[in-house]
Amino acid sequence: MPETKAVSTLDNVVVKSPNDRRLYRVIELENGLSALLIHDPDIYPEGYAADQIDEDDEDGEEEEEDSDGSYEDDEEGDDEDDDEVEGKGDQQTKKAAAAMCVAMGSFLDPPEAQGLAHFLEHMLFMGSSEFPDENEYDSYLSKHGGSSNAYTEMEHTCYHFEVKREFLQGALKRFSQFFVAPLMKTEAMEREVLAVDSEFNQALQNDACRLQQLQCYTSAKGHPFNRFSWGNKKSLSGAMENGVDLRECIMKLYKEYYHGGLMKLVVIGGESLDTLESWVVELFGDVKNGSKIMPTLEAKGPIWEGGKLYRLEAVKDVHTLDLTWTLPPLRHAYVKKPEDYLAHLLGHEGKGSLLSFLKGKGWATSLSAGVGDDGINRSSLAYVFGMSIHLTDSGLEKIYDIIAYTYQYLKLLRDASPQEWIFKELQDIGNMDFRYAEEQAADDYAAELSENMLAYPVEHIIYGDYVYRTWDSKMIADLMGFFTPKNMRIDVVSKSIKSEEFQTEPWFGSHYIVEDVPLVLMETWINPSEVDNSLHLPSENQFIPSDFSIRATSSDGDLKSQSPPKCIIDEPLMKFWYKLDETFKVPRANTYFRINLKGAYGSVKNCLLTELFINLLKDELNEIIYQATKLETSLSMYGDKLELKVFGFNEKIPALLSKILAIAKSFMPSLDRFKVIKENMERGLRNTNMKPLNHSTYLRLQLLCKRIYDSDEKLSVLNDLSLTDLNSFIPEVRSQIFIEALCHGNLSEDEAVNISNIFKNSLTVEPLPVKSRHGEQITCFPLSAKLVRDVNVKNKSETNSVVELYYQIEPEEAKSTRMKAVLDLFSEIIEEPLFNQLRTKEQLGYVVECGPRLTYRVHGFCFCVQSSKYGPVHLLGRIDNFIKDIEGMLEQLDEESFEDYRSGLIGRLLEKDPSLLSETNELWSQIVDKRYMFDYSQKEAEELRSIEKKDVMKWYKTYFKESSPKSRRLAVRVWGCDTNMKETQTDPKSVQVIADAVAFKSTSKFYPSLC
Ligand SMILES: [Zn+2]
Structure with missing residues (x-):
């Protein structure tokens, strides 16, 4: 060297x-x-000691892929958990x-x-x-x-x-x-x-x-x-x-x-x-020597011609309006971030904001503004400031009015001149985020910092993203000078473009038309004669935290941090789990709630009425939730359960929860919001399954879950629902509930009890009995099942086909992690060879992956390939061929490599949670699955130590070998637009084709419900 x-x-x-x-x-x-x-x-x-490293270099064959089993609602996820010290290297x-x-x-x-x-x-x-x-x-x-x-x-x-x-x-x-x-x-x-x-x-x-x-x-x-x-x-x-x-x-x-x-x-x-x-x-050291001068780019004149409106035909059923202003490059001004000041105001969602105003008109459902993080929006040539508005059907008819109001809001900002207190708020928040940043995964952190090294001087490689050091009102005022109609590009993306004379973008083949914006409009936009009364600057944010005191008392949190959450309330109405954080010691807490609602999932109609209610409630809560800057709030439905999560800086959690619950208790929706939200849901349902990978997952779950409502059926039922239906349903669905919750982080036990009291005091309802709570059941495939489900892509222009081959294993055994351990190890061993064979060598398609699938606690294993070049029959044939080869591959796998995989997996299971949030999510998944094994990963790691190569071989032969009765599989095939389903004529006779999911399930057996 x-x-x-x-x-x-x-x-x-x-x-x-x-x-x-x-x-x-x-x-x-x-x-x-x-x-x-x-x-x-x-x-x-x-402590690191050089001799504990058994130096690198052994060799072999494997490869990565950032596998993504995340299309599922209720499936899989990598685990990590707490563990105790047990021998060398087990920390x-x-x-x-x-x-x-x-x-x-x-x-x-x-x-x-x-x-x-x-x-x-x-x-x-x-x-x-x-x-x-x-x-x-x-x-x-x-x-x-x-x-x-x-x-x-x-x-x-x-x-x-x-x-x-x-x-x-x-x-x-x-x-x-x-x-x-x-x-x-x-x-x-x-x-x-x-x-x-x-x-x-x-x-x-x-x-x-x-x-x-x-x-x-x-x-x-x-x-x-x-x-x-x-x-x-x-x-x-x-x-x-x-x-x-x-x-x-x-x-x-x-x-x-x-x-x-x-x-x-x-x-x-x-x-x-x-x-x-x-x-x-x-x-x-052997990297070639070179100059630090950055490559220069030739760019003369503006990027886009002003005064144009582009209408682009959308794939999905959406309407969006994108306004784009070109600003000079602002990297050098990162300690001032003038663009963030404007993004904060133009993108505001509270009272007086542009979005609040447009929602009031029934024209928009959401809005975002600012300079995007990607390289096209932040370059050495320009900063591109974008404003993206999701429109309703009536909003689509009012494009020019919406732009006119945008310029009214800009006039308001100009007239009010830049406000230092708003900058101070951003500064406080930036410093708070920096001081108490949650740790990311190491590779993401490395990638982010390496990018920052290009952007910031050495001292600000970390702080550069957070810093708001210098208030520069002139710079903001100057920047506002760029927000003119002449410097604006308008893009409207919508399903229907009303013209026969569209042009075609050559690479994507998308259709678009260009219109000239009438000059008289441009002139009125430049200087609006008035500003609508309902537009005004936001008021001071009452939700910015100021108390950062830490509840943890121990100086050495190691032992305590490994104690599981404690059940502090167990009553007919609610069950509360609690854990004080002694590991991260940051002023944050995560409070999660799953609320079973009476009859919420009893029929397709009830399911839709519940979703309507929740979406309208979210809409109603939006301004409050938005104000709570340092708290994240989410509301979603799983079966009959409403999941509410409020997390972030802990100080304001009780205040926010009180507001949310007070509204949830008595809220009844109005007709105009009902119309907007219903239209939005219809659009969402029409857009479901447009991506073939989502579609294949959906089709698999449709066959696996006993009760799942078909998206087309939902769409037709939703169409007939009225506000009267909803208003008579709401008191009923609110009448009986059951809450299961986790409070984890910088909260004392008293504070957690207090949170439970907020629920008790705000909601005067009856407990929902256990028997009335919905539990999902999973289809049990018959022995030697070889099922096939063929469906065409939903988007008629989609060239990709997908094959998802699912092997059903068994339901989880109580208190045992053995099956999961073998599955994970199997996955670890075959993942890279699969990728290397089907993607790198055969080039079937960009997505080639495999991995365990846990569906309501029933184990399965999936192989998935998406291809725009080959049809599903060929793809399935190639996957089958690979699965046959696994036996030989396992036989040839030497003990040393096997040991690498096993210890690699053990290492992954024992990995420390990088942040409080990731630890909370691990604990929460145990509650959601009703498994309550808070040391699950630790147990699995222990189990792995006793698993040998022959166990994996045996397992493969039992569940994957065609001759084994326990090999039970379902191939979901989504056919791309250029393929022909006639190819299925070459399928072997042993295959059972499922033409109708409902009929198939009506004759199926089901496993008992586990969660
Ligand atoms: Zn690439």
């Missing part, structure tokens, strides 16, 4: 929260690369992580090969001189409890990973080679173009992506905005066909910009800063 040294080293320079125990060091290498090293003492809480620990941000992105795509920067990002994963295997990096991470990801922005590209703590150095070795000597083999390039193309096909039917691309496409020719940054087969392979040497282009891009001067690295480990420094110096 060439001995490079860090040319500079800065300790204690990065401003951090007094609560932050991590140590930060910034170094710079000779090649210009700067790195932020973070020592996190929680990674090795027992709660955290993962190590790293991220590299390179200051180049899609703005530097050559016009003849668009999407090249994104493609380059993909190619770095495909092997390096030192580690030539295509999946070496991901395989290494997967074997050691890690994962990775990357993304390409307009002016930077970020790569990040996390891994079990003792494998950080090994992972960095592989990672560093991305930036030293990637192979970029032609043959891999040809295949990976398909992955980029599949990724693009994922975005193809997404309205937000279509709008962004329309904005790029209609920007001034020659401007850096005028491009197609996703990349697809046409832009990349097409370039090759046009004689462009793609490999040469990609190498040129790499050579020009992948050098130390443009690289920002973040490494988070449990080792000392000196050790981390020596690793970085050794591994990244």
Whole structure:
């Protein structure tokens, strides 16, 4: 190794929260690369000793994927929990992580090969001189409890990973080679173009992506905005066909910009800063030397021509109005954040706000404003300030009026001149958020900080996002000068565009028309003659907390923090769980409530009336909830249960809950709000299942859950419901309830009891008896079941098909974690080979994943592939082929690799919760599932120690091998618009096709309800 040294080293320079125990060091290498090293003492809480590392390097085959089982309401989720110390290495620990941000992105795509920067990002994963295997990096991470990801922005590209703590150095070795000597083999390039193309096909039917691309496409020719940054087969392979040497282009891009001067690295480990420094110096010293001057972009004139209105045809049934103003770049003014002042006011939802006014007119349902976080909105060229309004049907007819009122509000802001007290509120909130920030997952944190290294000076790498240091009213006033009709772009996105003469955006193929905004309107907007009386500045926020005292008393919280929540109230009306936080010691608390409502899920009509009620209640509560800035509130329905969550800074929780409950108790909706909310729900139901992946999950749950109401049926019943129906239903549904709750965080037991009293005092209702509470039952598939459900995509232009192959295992056994342990381990072992085979090698599609599914406590396992290239019959065949190969793969798996997977999984289970919120969510899931095993992950980790390879083999043979009677499966196939269901004629005879979900369930058996 060439001995490079860090040319500079800065300790204690990065401003951090007094609560932050991590140590930060910034170094710079000779090649210009700067790195932020973070020592996190929680990674090795027992203390780090160099000899406990059994150095890296074993080899094998595995790979990552950021699997996402999150389409479900009530399924799966990774677990972590508390644990006790039990022998070496069994303590709660955290993962190590790293991220590299390179200051180049899609703005530097050559016009003849668009999407090249994104493609380059993909190619770095495909092997390096030192580690030539295509999946070496991901395989290494997967074997050691890690994962990775990357993304390409307009002016930077970020790569990040996390891994079990003792494998950080090994992972960095592989990672560093991305930036030293990637192979970029032609043959891999040809295949990976398909992955980029599949990724693009994922975005193809997404309205937000279509709008962004329309904005790029209609920007001034020659401007850096005028491009197609996703990349697809046409832009990349097409370039090759046009004689462009793609490999040469990609190498040129790499050579020009992948050098130390443009690289920002973040490494988070449990080792000392000196050790981390020596690793970085050794591994990244070979990165090419380069200048720190950022790539310059040529941009002349405005991005868009003023005075135009674009109407874009939507995929979903939505109406949105987007107003866009171009501001100068404001990165240098980050200590003033003038754009946030304006975003705060234009996006306000309280009394006197623009949204409140537009809602009063029945024109809008929601509004957001500000400069988006992504690279197109915040670049070195411009800050793009957007205002996005969701419209009702009648709002769609009033576009110009809405814009006129927007300019009235802007006039109000101008006339009132910038107010320092509003800035002070933002400042207080920023400082509070910084002081008591909740920790994120290590890899997200690393990625965020590496991006920040490009944006802020060293001392503000963390604080830069939060700081509001200097009040500059002139700067705000100047900025308001940019909010003119001439500097505004208008986009209306809606399902129906009323013209035959639409134009077509070439990459997405979306339809749009351009209109000229009448000049006389533009002139009245510039200087409105009056401002409507109901528009005014917000009043002072009474909900900003000022009491940050901590309830925890112990100085060493370790033992207490592992005690489970305590049941402090157990009565016919309510059951309250309580836990004082002694781990994080922040002034935050999370209070969650599940409220069974009488008959709320008894029929499709009741289900809809309940949803109407809840949505109207949310609408009614909006202004109050919005004022409670530092508290999050959510209201949602699960079966007959209303879930209310209020969480954040704890001081104002009781005050907010009192207000919410007082309104909930007596609220009766008005006719005009009823109409708006009903219209919104109808739209929501029409948009359900437009995405094939959501659709396949929905279809599976429809067959699994005994009582589930079909979205089309709901739509037709909803159509006939009136306010009278609702008003007679509300007193009934409110008459009997049962509450189960968790209060966790910075609350004393008395305070938790107090919260329960708020419920008792506000609601004078009868307890809902156990037998009247809804419990879901799950279909029990017959032995050897081979079920198939075929459905066409709901969106007629959707080219993606999906196959979701679900194997039913068994219901959970009481107090046992064994089945879950085997399932998770099985998943851990096969995930990367599945990805490597079906995505990297066969290129079936962008989404290739598998994982456990827990449906109301019945275990299952899913394989899922989404493809725009192949039909469901082919996809299912390829999945089947892979499943057959698992047996041989398991047989060949050596003991050492098996042990890696097992200890990787144990490490993951014993990982420390990064934040109070994630701990609360873990505890809450035990309550929701009525399992109440608050040490579930710890138990599962213990169980894993006794699981051997032969157990996994046996389990595979029992539940997956075709000849086993316990192998019971359901293949949901969603057919893309270019496929033909006639292909099912080749299905084997043994398959049972389910044509009608209701008929199928009427003859099915069900497991007893567990939750
Ligand atoms: Zn990608």
